[in-house]
Amino acid sequence: MKKCLQIILLFCFLAVAAQTKSDNTFVKENFTKKEVYIPMRDGVKLFTSIYIPKDLSKTKKYPFIMQRTCYSVAPYGENEYRSSLGPNKYLMNDKYIFVYQDVRGRYMSEGTFTNMTPQVERKTKKDVDESTDTYDTIEWLLKNIANNNGKVGQYGTSYPGFYTAAGILADHPALVASSPQAPISDFWNDDFLHNGKFMLGYFRTFPVFGVHKTKAENKAWYTDSSIKQTSEDGLKFYRDMGTLKDGYEKYYKDNFFMTEIMNHPNYDEYWQKRSLLPHLKNVNHAVMTVGGWYDAEDLFGPLNIYKTIEKTSPKAKNTIVMGPFSHGAWGRETGKHFHNDIYFGDSIATYYQKNLETKFFSHYLKGNTKTDAGLPEAVMYDTGKKEWKEFKTYPPKEAAKLNFYLADGTLKNSAANTVSEYYSDPNNPVLSSDNLKGFNGFTPRNYMSEDQRFAIGRPDVLTFTTDILTEDLTFAGEIMANLNIASTSTDADFAVKLIDVYPEDFKPLEKKDGVIYGNYHQMVRSEIMPARFRNSKEKPEALVANQKTAVNFRLQDVVHTFKKGHRIQIQISSTWFPLFSVNPQKFMDNPNFATKEDYTKAFIKIFSDSFIEADVLK
Known part of the structure; x- marks a missing residue:
């Protein structure tokens, strides 16, 4: 099981980082890596990896593109480089200051991890949440990384998509572009629950999300589990497990997240305070929310984050993209694009990366922030006709x-x-x-x-x-x-x-x-x-x-x-x-x-x- 979870972690990391398959020669030749602990307002320090273009100067300044994650900013060590940077290879080649941060309680960062950190509506100077951590990180970067151009963009897929969506609420003047991708918006309807119904298909994921670390970790610490794959027939495991109660008591009684789910069957305060949607008001910068029509994990999130911002924030430059993708599949090109048995076309991820994602970040981070990037309001893939469609409003008024x-x-x-x-x-x-x-x-x-x-x-x-x-x-x-x-x-x-x-x-x-x-x-x-x-x-x-x-x-x-x-x-x-x-x-x-x-x-x-x-x- 230990080896299985290590493989799982690697998959999650690759998916959320949207890495392209390559060696790290380009990154090492063109970027200098710096590792720092950035202090938050309550004194907790968050581990952050920063990749700075080597040609950065007073005459050649770059904006920041940031990802905050609970899935590790590996590889660790200032001489250890990622194989690619940013959401896609086109943005990497155009060069930005790329920032990766372990969130509270994860890997090398200090603090205590909680799932879907509750957003604090009215903050005192001591209150912290993901939006304040985003704000404090941006402040530090602007002051401590020389010759930046004063603009910040953020992105992330899956859980990092949630951190991106929560980061929108930082309301920092330098934050001009956010792209939450497959974001969770309300745990009652994403990932582990659908309308409050427990999604048993996620049963094997709980070690990742329900075990606290006790010290700084540069690799997974949650690898001990008694779940064994004993048969190619995966149904046998669930038949043998018995009821949900039986499975919980056999495997996860010491797992804090599974215990929270088991003890909160209704939409009580525990779930209510973990919803981002009531907080998404008065957004005033550019947002491009991205999702997949076949995302078994996070479909509710992108649709409802877009719709909420559309209703509450008329000043936001608000765009939604939905493609024929499974979870995070827009981050990696597969050539002929299938979901399960169904073929949808060729180079669909490339179309998204070149024509939508790169255009979005390039315009708002390197162009005129006050003008529109020229993206359609909604770019939606028709999964029956198998073609992209553009809409001026979504859902379409017509x-x-x-x-x-x-x-x-x-x-x-x-x-x-x-x-x-x-x-x-x-x-x-x-x-x-x-x-x-x-x-x-x-x-x-x-x-x-x-x-x-x-x-x-x-x-x-x-x-x-x-x-x-x-x-x-x-x-x-x-x-x-x-x-x-x-x-x-x-x-x-x-x-x-x-x-x-x-x-x-x-x-x-x-x-x-x-x-x-x-x-x-x-x-x-x-x-x-x-x-x-x-x-x-x-x-x-x-x-x-x-x-x-x-x-x-x-x-x-x-x-x-x-x-x-x-x-x-x-x-x-x-x-x-x-x-x-x-x-x-x-x-x-x-x-x-x-x-x-x-x-x-x-x-x-x-x-x-x-x-x-x-x-x-x-």
Whole structure:
């Protein structure tokens, strides 16, 4: 397991640093590395690596590009150089002063680490958070690195994306450009939770986030774990583990983060104070938020950070980019770009890096900050047509709401008067994939575009499908699931999948061996909602057995064209295992501690006045 976690750490580091594969010759020849401890206002010192262009002078000044991370600024040592610098190779070649910092409590920095550091709204001189640490770091850099041009940009992917988003709130006059990429915005809806539902597929990640270090560390200190991979069949691990309670007690009782999650099943103060969204007000510099449509970790974050800044901060130069990427995949070029089985085109990461990311930082850090960089408001990849689209507003103002009603296996634009029913047994949950090897992964990745044919025909899965489309239909924006349900039990989850059903004779431009693309059921979007939170995520409520009840919730956004000859499908179930923990289907104060004895079988009805509401382009 120690070796496994070291490999995991390396993967995380490479992903968040967006490193390109090369030796470090260019970096060593063109930059001088400096390692310093930068003091924060409360006396805690943060370890910082600074790469300074060798041709820096009074006549040749450079701006800063900074990344703050919990994943290590390695390699450590002033004679040890990274293989590449910055978000991409184009910015590295253009030269900036590149800054990397270990955040509080991580690796070589002092202090105590906490997950999603709460933002302090009204600060005294002693209060600290990620925005004050960002401010104090910028102040030190401006005063201590000679011949800088007085401008700072910041970026980061995944957890460093959160530090970037929190750094926006530093409100430092020198901070002119921020690019949070795959940022967490509210832990209730990103990474470990979806609408408060625990994402069991992240079970192996907890050593990384839930073990404090006791001294300065230049390598991972959290490598001890009793989790062993015993079979290529990753489902076996989760079957053998038992309930979420069993897994916690066996593996993670000493893990502070897992304990916090287990003890806070509702959206209480613990979660509320970790949301950045209420704090994102009066942003006055340039922000380019970046995400991937197939990011299994952080999709809610980029969409909602952009939307929040758009609503609260009219002075911000606010841009969003969403591509056909998994978590952080825009940071590395793969040539022919696939997500799981689906081909989306060539050199897509390069398009983003050259035409969007480089243009953004170059303009605001080396050009006229007061003028616009000329980027579109929203650059969104249509995952059905497989092409980039630009919008003046997002969601597009020209999109209209269209309802798709669920009745007797059909998906139509008018309501009926029928009832569909399925049988849900927590002891025999619906699988989230038929890729058993994939369940051994550190985090889930492929399920977001995976073929869903494996779930059809089960008595605990309802399927609703349109007729074959006679013209293209583009979903662009938000999606709502408006379900009217009744259950024989007092609690239930509702997993809703939006699926693109390919024609039987479909032949892709590029394919993977062994994949049957005819009648492929590609997941386009999906989400899960515990019925207990249908009225309030702070105060959960039991279902009344056999009573018709509304369970309404938002799926994540899409920009996807369902093409002529395809069909649109919705699948609904109440289990989604092992991607998500199993709901006992009995209302409990804390379902995280449910036992097998609490598991309750149920018959669940979906009434035909239920519908999916989508933003559809005319």
